[in-house]
Amino acid sequence: MSDHLRVDPILCDAHGHCAELFPELVSLDEWGYPIIDDGPIPPGLAKEARRAISMCPRLALMIEQRSR
Amino acid sequence: MTALAAASLESPPTRGLRRLLPSGDASWAQHLERHGPLPQFAGRRASLIAEVERSGLAGRGGAGFPTAVKLQAVAAGRAPIVVANGTEGEPASAKDRILMTHNPHLVLDGALVALTAVGGDEAVLAVSRRARPAHAALTRALAERRADARRIRLVAVPDRFVAGEETALVSWLNGGEAKPTFTPPRPFERGVGGRPTLVQNVETLANLGLIARYGAGWFRETGTEAEPGTVLVTVRGGVRRPGVIEVELGTPLRQVVDRCGGLAAPVRALLVGGYFGTWIDAAGNLDLPLADAALRPHRAALGARTLVVLPHGVCGVAETARVARYLAGESAGQCGPCVFGLPAVAQALESIAAGAPDAAPLAGASATAERADRRPRCLPPSRRRAALRRQRDPRVRGRDRAPPRRPLPCRPRRAAPAHESRELGLEVRR
Ligand SMILES: Cc1cc2nc3c(=O)[nH]c(=O)nc-3n(C[C@H](O)[C@H](O)[C@H](O)COP(=O)(O)O)c2cc1C
Ligand code: SF4
Numbered sequence: 001m002s003d004h005l006r007v008d009p010i011l012c013d014a015h016g017h018c019a020e021l022f023p024e025l026v027s028l029d030e031w032g033y034p035i036i037d038d039g040p041i042p043p044g045l046a047k048e049a050r051r052a053i054s055m056c057p058r059l060a061l062m063i064e065q066r067s068r
Numbered sequence: 069m070t071a072l073a074a075a076s077l078e079s080p081p082t083r084g085l086r087r088l089l090p091s092g093d094a095s096w097a098q099h100l101e102r103h104g105p106l107p108q109f110a111g112r113r114a115s116l117i118a119e120v121e122r123s124g125l126a127g128r129g130g131a132g133f134p135t136a137v138k139l140q141a142v143a144a145g146r147a148p149i150v151v152a153n154g155t156e157g158e159p160a161s162a163k164d165r166i167l168m169t170h171n172p173h174l175v176l177d178g179a180l181v182a183l184t185a186v187g188g189d190e191a192v193l194a195v196s197r198r199a200r201p202a203h204a205a206l207t208r209a210l211a212e213r214r215a216d217a218r219r220i221r222l223v224a225v226p227d228r229f230v231a232g233e234e235t236a237l238v239s240w241l242n243g244g245e246a247k248p249t250f251t252p253p254r255p256f257e258r259g260v261g262g263r264p265t266l267v268q269n270v271e272t273l274a275n276l277g278l279i280a281r282y283g284a285g286w287f288r289e290t291g292t293e294a295e296p297g298t299v300l301v302t303v304r305g306g307v308r309r310p311g312v313i314e315v316e317l318g319t320p321l322r323q324v325v326d327r328c329g330g331l332a333a334p335v336r337a338l339l340v341g342g343y344f345g346t347w348i349d350a351a352g353n354l355d356l357p358l359a360d361a362a363l364r365p366h367r368a369a370l371g372a373r374t375l376v377v378l379p380h381g382v383c384g385v386a387e388t389a390r391v392a393r394y395l396a397g398e399s400a401g402q403c404g405p406c407v408f409g410l411p412a413v414a415q416a417l418e419s420i421a422a423g424a425p426d427a428a429p430l431a432g433a434s435a436t437a438e439r440a441d442r443r444p445r446c447l448p449p450s451r452r453r454a455a456l457r458r459q460r461d462p463r464v465r466g467r468d469r470a471p472p473r474r475p476l477p478c479r480p481r482r483a484a485p486a487h488e489s490r491e492l493g494l495e496v497r498r
Contacts, residue, residue: 008250009250009402009403009404009405009406010248010249010250010402010403011250012403012404013404014404029405029409030408031404031405031408031409032404033403033404033405033408
């Protein structure tokens with residue numbers, strides 16, 4: 001099992017806080033929507049991930065657990 | 069001989085290429101004469117699912133997911149429901165409505181077999197509003213078998229590209245908009261009415277109706293080891309007789325074209341898989357078998373099971389631009405990358421097709437597609453990206469693809485845009 005950051009693209013409104021708070025895994029496209037690194041969240045960055053999630057005004061970010 | 073084959077009442081009448089589109093009319097009497105009634109599986113759900121697993125049947129709606137795995141997952145839930153997906157939102161495709169129009173009883177059989185397999189008692193047959201002959205044929209077929217009709221409901225679905233995506237379909241059937249929803253939950257977990265929902269393409273179901281009668285061994289007699297059975301393919305563009313044909317999986321592209329009367333003009337490229345598809349250079353590739361395993365190295369897949377033949381002199385970029393523009397118009401408008409990305413890609417392709425003097429728009433479109441592609445819910449620009457990649461390949465670009473010195477619009481000569489050619493009278497070839 002590994003944790004991955006995921007965005008609900010239907011909820012997302014391109015506020016961009018996630019990229020500001022968590023640049024390690026999140027960048028923005030030319031329209032301000034997040035491009036999220038699909039890999040597992042590095043253990044040392046779990047706190048940053050949780051912070052980005054709690055700061056998203058649309059509550060569009062989440063952690064998804066994947067097997068394998 | 070497998071358990072189910074032993075239980076079948078009739079010997080398989082439809083070997084080879086006439087499994088799904090046999091000759092004869094669409095009546096119940098004809099269907100009974102052809103296949104006899106469906107065998108009963110009371111108390112044998114597990115062996116039915118095992119037989120489907122042995123058959124190697126995979127979904128015919130685009131993704132090619134093993135059907136037995138889905139049956140198993142939905143069967144594990146309480147009060148499951150079956151949705152027969154006959155929406156066929158893909159504009160280049162006609163195979164589902166041809167199947168429903170010409171062989172409605174086999175589709176109904178498949179829905180009933182699926183109900184038995186998952187332990188449900190209600191099936192919904194979702195068919196696009198525009199497919200009037202299919203509605204008529206299914207309505208008639210249901211009237212011919214009253215007892216079964218109590219368990220099967222026919223529903224009209226909006227004629228939109230994304231309406232056939234399974235979460236969009238579930239949303240529509242739940243009284244919402246025909247737009248994709250975020251997952252999880254997936255329909256098999258929580259779908260129509262909150263119940264575990266099996267969404268299965270109508271062609272997949274038709275195959276289920278045959279496997280239930282004749283068994284896995286029979287099913288595997290055609291096709292390849294990894295991809296058994298036949299497929300319905302919609303063939304359009306530069307062939308003499310465009311239409312829907314049934315072929316064995318693994319049939320070389322050349323034979324598929326020949327079955328459609330042969331090439332109408334020298335061929336340059338083939339769009340495999342519909343609007344999500346990939347251009348394949350015709351030179352040296354006409355012997356490619358029509359099967360996912362053989363298409364994969366070309367970054368192509370059967371997808372929506374359509375084949376568009378692009379003759380020499382017709383511009384692949386212009387055609388791709390048209391597809392991108394169409395998809396941009398079909399966005400459900402829910403996700404930013406799709407709302408902004410698809411028009412941007414379409415715009416770039418259009419300017420290239422109109423003769424943009426340098427490669428900047430192509431690089432731009434490619435990069436945009438690449439980025440947008442990593443996020444979308446349902447209309448991945450990736451396939452456009454694959455198309456772009458091909459166009460960058462000098463072998464595909466060819467002479468009339470090189471950026472013209474003067475802005476000389478490179479227009480398709482005649483070929484109607486694929487999404488308009490849905491109105492072309494398509495014939496079924498058996
Ligand atoms: C944008 C989009 C459109 C789709 N349209 C259809 C469709 O028109 N018909 C269909 O059977 N499946 C369609 N699908 C696939 C369905 O989501 C689903 O996978 C399929 O109906 C499952 O059936 P199968 O396993 O028998 O193929 C579409 C998927 C996407 C992403
Ligand atoms: S990718 Fe596009 S069509 Fe799909 S859900 Fe997002 S906005 Fe809608």
